[in-house]
Amino acid sequence: MLCPACGHPESKVVDSRPADDGAAIRRRRECLSCGHRFTTYERRGENPVIVIKSDGSSEAFDRQKLMRGLLSACAKRPVTPHQMESLINGIENDLSASPRGEIRSKDLGDMVMARLAPLDDVAYIRFMSVYKDFQSVEEFAEALNDIS
Numbered sequence: 001m002l003c004p005a006c007g008h009p010e011s012k013v014v015d016s017r018p019a020d021d022g023a024a025i026r027r028r029r030e031c032l033s034c035g036h037r038f039t040t041y042e043r044r045g046e047n048p049v050i051v052i053k054s055d056g057s058s059e060a061f062d063r064q065k066l067m068r069g070l071l072s073a074c075a076k077r078p079v080t081p082h083q084m085e086s087l088i089n090g091i092e093n094d095l096s097a098s099p100r101g102e103i104r105s106k107d108l109g110d111m112v113m114a115r116l117a118p119l120d121d122v123a124y125i126r127f128m129s130v131y132k133d134f135q136s137v138e139e140f141a142e143a144l145n146d147i148s
Ligand SMILES: [Zn+2]
Pocket: 003, 004, 005, 006, 007, 008, 031, 032, 033, 034, 035, 036
């Protein structure tokens, strides 16, 4: 989504709302380079769900990226590629039902962890340690206790 004012490729989503009876999503965006605000209409189905990162920037949901994360979390663990594929398919299904067409990266991480937990404890912990911002060792230990 290039900025119409300066051509910068990155913008953050300021506001999203369904348009045209939910067939499209109207987004207010702000250019990360020049601050210009503009409106886009994005048709559902044509555009992937947007992942909003904690710093406010956004990126398209990328199943390859998620798969890479899962592969490293599940390295040498008894989780099959097929299980990872179905995990990602389940998440894509849930995301496509999102009326605003967007999800916070933290919530996406939580969705992955909820599905990973029943598959393998070690993969779950590895994934969590990457996706959660632990403030202290104690917090991390607490999180470990929660699942044991
Ligand atoms: Zn700009």
